[in-house]
Amino acid sequence: MKSLDSFYKDITEGSSVEPSSLLPNDIKKEIGHFNVFDIKELYERMKEKPSMPYDRRAYYKISLIKGKNRAEYADKIIEIDKQGLLFATPKIPYNYLPQDINQSGQFCVFTSEFLSKNKSGIDLDELPIFASDGYPIFQLTHEEVAEVELIFNKIQKEINSDYIYKYDLIRNYVAELIHFGQKLQPITALYSKHNSAARVSSLFAELLERQFPIESPNQRLELRTAKDFAERLSVHVNHLNKVLKENTGKTTTELITTRLTNEAKILLKQTDWNISEIAFSLGFEELAHFSNFFKKQTSFTPLAFRV
Numbered sequence: 190m191k192s193l194d195s196f197y198k199d200i201t202e203g204s205s206v207e208p209s210s211l212l213p214n215d216i217k218k219e220i221g222h223f224n225v226f227d228i229k230e231l232y233e234r235m236k237e238k239p240s241m242p243y244d245r246r247a248y249y250k251i252s253l254i255k256g257k258n259r260a261e262y263a264d265k266i267i268e269i270d271k272q273g274l275l276f277a278t279p280k281i282p283y284n285y286l287p288q289d290i291n292q293s294g295q296f297c298v299f300t301s302e303f304l305s306k307n308k309s310g311i312d313l314d315e316l317p318i319f320a321s322d323g324y325p326i327f328q329l330t331h332e333e334v335a336e337v338e339l340i341f342n343k344i345q346k347e348i349n350s351d352y353i354y355k356y357d358l359i360r361n362y363v364a365e366l367i368h369f370g371q372k373l374q375p376i377t378a379l380y381s382k383h384n385s386a387a388r389v390s391s392l393f394a395e396l397l398e399r400q401f402p403i404e405s406p407n408q409r410l411e412l413r414t415a416k417d418f419a420e421r422l423s424v425h426v427n428h429l430n431k432v433l434k435e436n437t438g439k440t441t442t443e444l445i446t447t448r449l450t451n452e453a454k455i456l457l458k459q460t461d462w463n464i465s466e467i468a469f470s471l472g473f474e475e476l477a478h479f480s481n482f483f484k485k486q487t488s489f490t491p492l493a494f495r496v
Contacts, residue, residue, distance in 0.1 A: 192247045193222055196298065200226075204234050213348055219356050221303030222248070223363075225344050228255075229293040249304070249313065250277040251366050252296035253329075253337050257288040260326060263389050263422040267326050272334050274327045274370055278319040281423045295341040297363065304360060311364055318371050327373040340365055386432040393418055393433060397445065401452055406466035413449070413472040415441035450486040453479075457495045464491045 197208035213224060252275040260267045260275065261284040269275075272294075277283065279301075301313055313319055329337065344362045347355045396418060400410050412418055418441060419426035430441050437444065449471055456467045468479035468491075483491050 193298070193300070196246070196248070200231055201234075206234060219303065221300040221305070223297065223299040223303045223348075223356065223359060225295065225297040225341065225348055227293075227295055227345075228252075232287075232290075232292050246277065247279055248298045248300050249279065249319070250296060250298050251275070251363070251370075252277070253294040253334070253341060254292075255294040255334070256292040258292075259286045259288055260284070261286065261388075262325075263392055263424050266388075269326065269328075272329050272331075274329055274333075274337060274366075274373070276318050276325050276367075276370055278313075278325075280319070281325065282421060283325075295338070295345070297341070297344060297366075299363065303356075304363060311367070316367065316371070318367060327370055329373075333373070337366065337369065340369070387436060389422065389424060389429065389432045390436040392422055393429065393441070393444075396421060397448055401448070403452060403456060403470045406462050406470050409470055410449075410472040413445065415445070418445075446486065450483070453483055453491070454487075454494065457491055464495075467491070 194208075197211060201208050201211065211224065211226075216222060216224070253272075254269055254275055255272045256269075257271075258269040258273075260269070262281065275296075304311055304313060318325075340362050344359055347359050347362070352358070396412060400412060403410075412421060415426050415429060419429045422429065426441070433439065433441050433444060439447075453467065453471060456462060456470070457464075460467070462470075464479070465476050468476050471479065473479035473482070480491055483489070483494070487494060
């Protein structure tokens with residue numbers, strides 16, 4: 190999961206700007222995190238055209254997008270031709286790809302603590318706009334763009350002010366953006382579900398392989414079960430099993446098991462780690478569980494295979 194530290198590192202990479210210089214001076218006084226950015230200014234500062242690899246983020250994001258873009262999710266691809274409003278949640282991984290250099294707009298990032306129910310009256314997990322099966326991007330008319338820009342401009346003004354209660358006011362503006370989005374109609378006509386089964390299979394393979402190779406006994410697999418992968422892809426585990434079976438002839442568990450077994454063989458033959466360390470790095474809580482797993486797959490105990 191991409192952290193806020195990684196986010197600030199990414200948007201300053203290749204420039205002379207220090208990540209810490211982008212933080213609001215008084216944000217440390219707040220519970221949670223909030224910041225707002227101008228997209229055009231940000232892109233001009235970055236060395237390369239930015240893209241966001243398929244992953245989950247540890248923060249929420251609301252973006253007013255002006256320019257040609259594509260957002261790729263596990264089960265759909267959304268094309269943004271001119272202007273749109275995007276709502277991103279830590280629960281749903283996605284890949285965001287600008288399609289040209291003419292990018293502008295504004296976006297804000299914030300944690301759930303910043304907009305917690307006791308501060309804003311909003312429970313983010315209960316909002317339809319952040320639901321895993323909801324619509325994350327909305328097409329805007331020129332009039333709606335003007336309305337959203339007005340809200341973002343108010344946020345920009347307040348975050349640079351000395352007003353002692355400015356973050357309370359900003360929370361109200363963020364809530365206004367959320368309610369504005371929830372009243373819009375989703376751009377379902379721009380949702381592309383063409384070959385979505387193949388896309389889910391491809392993303393599963395990417396997530397699986399991204400965990401390897403294991404290069405240290407302190408490195409540990411995060412995703413080990415079909416449920417783990419389904420949650421990361423924001424699809425039902427039964428749907429994941431169905432599309433993988435159709436595309437590969439194997440179930441999710443079979444694919445995971447094969448990859449784990451291959452990595453276990455490599456670690457047993459090519460490292461001097463003890464078997465407990467190998468078991469831990471592969472995500473097994475108990476040495477006995479790893480030994481039983483390996484023997485079932487290879488007919489050898491880990492120790493016998495290593496010899």
